[in-house]
Amino acid sequence: MPELAEVSRIVHFIRQHLVGKTLSKVSTQNDDIVYGKAGTSASEFQKAMEGKKIVGAGQQGKYFWIAMSSPPHPVMHFGMAGWLKIRNADTYYYRTDKPQDKEWPPKYWKFLLETDEDPKTEAAFVDFRRLGRIRLVDCPAEQIRQFSPLKENGPDPVADKDKVTKDWLSGKLKSKKVPIKALLLDQANISGIGNWMGDEILYHARIHPEQYSNSLTDAQVKELHSAMHYVCSTSVDLLADSEKFPEDWLFKYRWSKGKKNASPTLPNGERIAFLTVGGRTSAVVPSVQKKTGPVAKDVKSEEEDGTQNVSKRKRGTVPKVESDAEASEEEPKPKKAGSRKQVQPTKKASEKKKPEVDTTTSAGRRRSNRLKK
Template sequence: MPELPAVERARKLIHENFLGKTITQVVTIEDAIVYHECQNTHFEELVGKKLVDTGRRGKIFYLLMDEGPNPVLHLGMTGSVRIKGEPGLEYMDFSTEDDNWPPKYWKFVIRFDDDRELAFTDARRLGRIRLVDGDVLIQPPISELGFDPILSMPTLELFSDLIARRNCPIKALLLDQSFSAGVGNWIADEILYQARVHPAQRTNTLTPAEIKALYEQTQFIIKTAVKFNADGNQFPVDWLYHFRWGRGRKKDRGVEMPDGSSVVFETVGGRTSAIVPSVQKLHGANTSEKSAIKKEIVEDTGEASLRSALKKRTKSAVTDGDVNDAAVKRPKTGSRIKDAKPVIVDDPTLDIRPKRGKRVIAEGNVNNDDSGVARRRSARVAAANGKQR
């Protein structure tokens, strides 16, 4: 999916090739889904208008004309722009290469006064095309966006405050465009990996150090990706980006980082997340203790399932003589012990005998602690054993 760096690349492509040019022709195709709050025929109003600037906020970019209205564009999952006679843009999930013109899945083609043509394409129809009169920055959809990590990154103090207001998995917050405009799935995973934060970590359990790391990595990851014009081949070699795309491929069932650390895939915030468990660990009061223990047992033993991991840990504990509470279930204090014999205590003042069918309290079956319950239980044992005499 085109995220902020890819959208910035599309904006720059238009800016560098058509700035100052006048539109001489517009051809559109009807699509009631992609054209949002306008019809394709409304684009005919752009004829005779000059492109005076371009801009972007998050994943949305726009074309400013010398007279309104102004096209506001969102690429969605598979949207892109093409210039006639030039190669299509490449994305990790898809390519826009096409020898035909107009290209496949085109929605509009604009011809400028230098006879060059610009096309907008969208295979899955999840993109959006709008025409907005007036200042596009103070109207939806741009007015509904959060901070842009390139254009309007808040201070660390404000960033921390924005996180503190929420109580949700940090991955879900990063993907919320009303919080951080432009962050998509792979960028969120990269930020969390580089910051050493688990995507399911609740925002209200993040430490100040983790928040600072998230703040710094959000800027670094996006600025670096923009610097390399969204070309993943030029991204730093230690980025998770290079190893997160193998899920589902038979030859890549076991995905690993260069240092051998495993990459696992879990659904967090409704999206598939690439995680490196060796450095991204859950913590805090809101973390499910049971799930954390299970995960730790599986990782420690190297087994694929909790059942086989518990068997391995139990066997190891018995062999080594170090019985682990998580592996071996201990008998409950005060439970019936078959054939237990009372211990005789020399105390003639006691005249209490255990009745038939009642529980016999035997020596060694009293929890040796300092609680009142333990002291009263000890007294009953002494009394019972004394009467046996």
Template sequence: MPELAEVEYYRRQWLPALGETVSRTHIRPSARVFRNTAPDRIPAAVEGHDFREALAHGKQMLFRFGDDAWLLIRLGMAGKLERGDPAMVPAKHDHLVLFTAKHALAFNDYRMFGSTTLVESAKLPDFWRNLPPMPHEPGFTRDHVGTFLRRRAKAPVKAVLLIQERFPGIGNWMADEVLWRARIHPAYPAGRILGRKLSDLHRSLREVTEDALRVIAPDWSDPPDDWLFNHRWRDGGTCPATGKPLRRETIGGRTTCYSPAHQKWPPGLRRASMDGGT
């Protein structure tokens, strides 16, 4: 489920336990989510230490315990963070659970595309300090977007928006929402988005990110019906802007939903394989 806004929601699930001491851990060391780390080290690294920081950036989270233990968590396709009471009994897919006097903090992921990594460091890990700006942050400028689109000039813009090194936190549904709001065809070559269209795309990235955070992060509210979101997977879904039918296609390897009437293919360039559709 998790893109930037859902990740922020999950980070907040663990937040009430900040300042509490980890007294006990439950771990399923054979779970694939530990493939990048040594799970045996986790209990000793966090038990007896206080839960000190909870950070989120794009699709990843970083939690600090005591002076020098950090847990990096990526949720993959189906991962979740949950908070229960200390008597909570770990279920089948609760691969990591941290117990304090008042809470149980669980990392649950039945598909195990997610992962967690123990980082033992007295300071914020370097890779975290060097992360690219998220779309709602000040460094995320129009030029920042334009430069990257030119570097991937021939790729469909939809595929480019999914690249985390430049668009941290943008996933499949947010990318579709962004393009729909900016009225850009998802298969259009990234390098041909210039001038006013580039401004539209940049603005849409900021707005969708800010709106998604506002709506989803506090309590996982449903987005309003004037977003593409509520219409995108329903068979026979219609565009909230035009009332015309939505279309689903695989673009950049992912199922993509767009509104052909709203996101027209600009004149002057033919689509590579499929017909343009206006």
């Protein structure tokens, strides 16, 4: 699923290619899930957007919006596999060499935008799994975050850096008794942190993902706060381009889980283990991330129970949508540019997590090395 950094990347491209331009044509395809479950319809979206000027774009965690010259404004969530394509712009954060990815209009589009300039700019929201959400929020653009679904979500560690202080984080941790990884993933607490970012933050903070949040020492809270801002700010500044991520990041070495005879390790030889925490597969380096306090008793190691199984799926397969809650799913390993197969782990029923505060559905996605800027 696109996390805070990946969503920040698309906001960057919206500002670069669309802000300041008027939409001469808006095409939509009816979808009672992508639009309907967010409380709007394709026709309402078309009517609200066509003929208006795009004046801005913003983000709170995994949500982003396009500010129009007058209300209402579209507020969107990619789910697990959604994205916004801009024709002739490298917006994607992973490489692809498939001919169908270069077609226009792209397959599985939900809306198409065309500007009135010459040459025109074209953009498309695509989602082959129908787990993204497109809604309209009728309010002044500067008040979007005061309305649902954003008002129910926690602060964004980059956009709200002044709010996400050490004292704020300490109070949040002490108010709950849940595994620290689960707390980080709960969008009601903090917006934008997903599976890989949560693991990266805990690795740099040297904190075990199983440990209860209210058991962390003041020193650990300080390290967690520092690691959170470091990982979030760095990945956003680099536009989610993983090829530019620091070489000592766990992200670079965590993707061999499930491969036959694979033994994921860091360059220094330290082993990477995989645990199921709060229904999510977590990468952890046991030699670095020690258990220093009480841990959740229902957490078990995947290495112990032998549940490291993956399955391959063909691109474009649309699974049945089961609910309108943002489901948790382990992330697949990035593929190298030019490869033609992608590996996607099979989601186990036991690994489903409870719905987050927002009503976005997500279940599964493909991933590979991100594009350079």
